[in-house]
Amino acid sequence: MRKLHVTVAAGFAAALFAAPAARADLQAVAKAMGTPQSLEISGSGLTYGIGQAYKAGMPWPRMNLVRYGRTDDYANGALGYDTTVVRADQLGGTAVPQRGEFRRAGGVAGDKAWIINYPVPDTVQAAAVPLQHDLWISPHGIVQAAMADKKMMDGPNFWVERAGKFKAKATVDGQNMVSRVESWMDNAVLGDMAVVTTYSEYKDFGGAKFPTRITQSAGGWPVLELTIADVKVNAGRVAAPAQIAAAPNDVKLDKAADGVWFVSGGSHNSVVIEMSNFVVLFEAPLGDGRANAVIKAVKDALPNKPIRFVVASHHHFDHSGGLRAAAAEGATIVLPEMSKAYFERAYAMPRTISPDSLAKSGKTAKFETYGDKHVISDGARTLELYLLKNSVHADGYVLGYLPKEKMIIQADSFSPRAPITQTPAFVNPATKTLWDNVEMHGLAVDTVLPLHGRMVKVDELKLEAGVR
Ligand SMILES: [Zn+2]
Structure with missing residues (x-):
């Protein structure tokens, strides 16, 4: 005891x-x-x-x-x-x-x-x-x-x-x-x-x-x-490099045509299309931060017109991460029918770690979907959306076309940075497919508004696609 x-x-x-x-x-x-x-x-x-x-x-x-x-x-x-x-x-x-x-x-x-x-x-x-x-x-x-x-x-x-x-x-x-x-x-x-x-x-x-x-x-x-x-x-330590360039994140609006603005200044571009009594935002990339900066610039430039539609070029997260910010502004998300179910499921997930604009707004995202083609028009200006066929980059991948302005809008298939003077030795198959789709629909094109890189004349696209 x-x-x-x-x-x-x-x-x-x-x-x-x-x-x-x-x-x-x-x-x-x-x-x-x-x-x-x-x-x-x-x-x-x-x-x-x-x-x-x-x-x-x-x-x-x-x-x-x-x-x-x-x-x-x-x-x-x-x-x-x-x-x-x-x-x-x-x-x-x-x-x-x-x-x-x-x-x-x-x-x-x-x-x-x-x-x-x-x-x-x-x-x-x-x-x-x-x-x-x-x-x-x-x-x-x-x-x-x-x-x-x-x-x-x-x-x-x-x-x-x-x-x-x-x-x-x-x-x-x-x-x-x-x-x-x-x-x-x-x-x-x-x-x-x-x-x-x-x-x-x-x-x-x-x-x-x-x-x-x-x-x-x-x-x-x-x-x-x-x-x-x-x-x-215990082989070594990690220290930040002495020189780290700031990631580009300005919002720059350049007039591409009457009622059409090319939005650059970051890693991903957007395009703003002004209709008679509303605005179409083509692409809300990255996430809340970039998308809200773009939305603010659009509202400053066109204060009396609501952003009624936000068009998604495709479902890749770097291009679609800001759609929710536009939805929080009241815009309807326009995307291919084949991508809708995924986004609906994703948007139903909890957002407790870092709630974004849409989560804080208490609103629910609205979608408008289409199959092969969709048209947004006010009678005077028209934006046509075509589902790109046969691309290696994505399925549910959209080509925007402004027929009056003879402009195409596209992501990732062609991202012109430094100008080129000849067709590259290896043509990116996505670039060639983009051009094939332009021809398939018989689109008359003068200018390309790419969602990465510079706004360019169509000749640069043709050179890079190996068709010139
Ligand atoms: Zn992509």
Whole structure:
């Protein structure tokens, strides 16, 4: 009896001097996995273009991840990456060309993020949240974040949350390794987008355990399948480059024709078409920020006419991310019938992490859809919309045509930047298909209003399409 009493008292004393039991569990996880200050990770596998499905609702297009290099610097809240990919799926979007390798690097340090575009290379400001998410949902990142936040475990799970950015739930396995992280991050189309990451086949890399197999899905489809070849522990730190060019985000309205404005100044353009008693906004790209800046410029230029319609060139997230902002203004979203169900499902998702204009307005988006062709007119000016056929870039992909002005509006098939003097050695099949569609419909064209790059005469398009 007495002996038992002593044992209980000793146990009680030990518990008093140790951390609470739940915290001790998290410490056991950290002890089992190791607590590196930084990790340099290399591998290869598959990556996918999120938001760039060929058709709305299809899986994201697949790319071979030829080289994957990444440094996680937990001590400095920083991450740097350098990746080289080659298309595996020919169909679908992304900046990866139809042929050849595509290299992209970048990183985040605190709230500063950057992208390094090759081959130039130039370093441009980027969005920090997706990379902060990636750092702090990594196996060591999430353990260190939870320890710093003095989190407790609930069975095999623990949570980490960054208000306005993301929240994540980690699960540990029987060996105290983080085996799964479910996280939610704001996305302009999908709202609180669900990300599921699995970590398996852990190995010891010089004092820290790291998974050699990583899979990740986002928005319901795979985004990453990685095989890790090597991990170096405390190999280096990540610091922001000294020179990061600001991402372009001005709103510039240039008159393209009477009643037609070309809206540039950012990475994605829009076109404003003035009708007798309303305005059509062709393209609301990126997200709430860009779209609201464009909407404000339109209202300043045409204060007495409501934006009645917002036309989506296609469903890719970088081009459709601002549609909700226009819907919050009362505009009806005009898109191909085949894409509507996807957007209706997406817009019904919760938006609690970073509620956008439409969520705050309490309104519901209205859609107007069409099959092969749609016309918006006030009797004097007409905008025709044609569903592009046979493009490798997207299905549910729209060509806008202003017959009176002899202008076409299109995204991604032709993005004129520096002028060219001859047809490139490899013609982008999407550019050729765009021209085939112009001819198929017998459209008389003088000017191209592209949704990336410069407004140009049609001869530049023909040169790039290899038909001149
Ligand atoms: Zn696209």
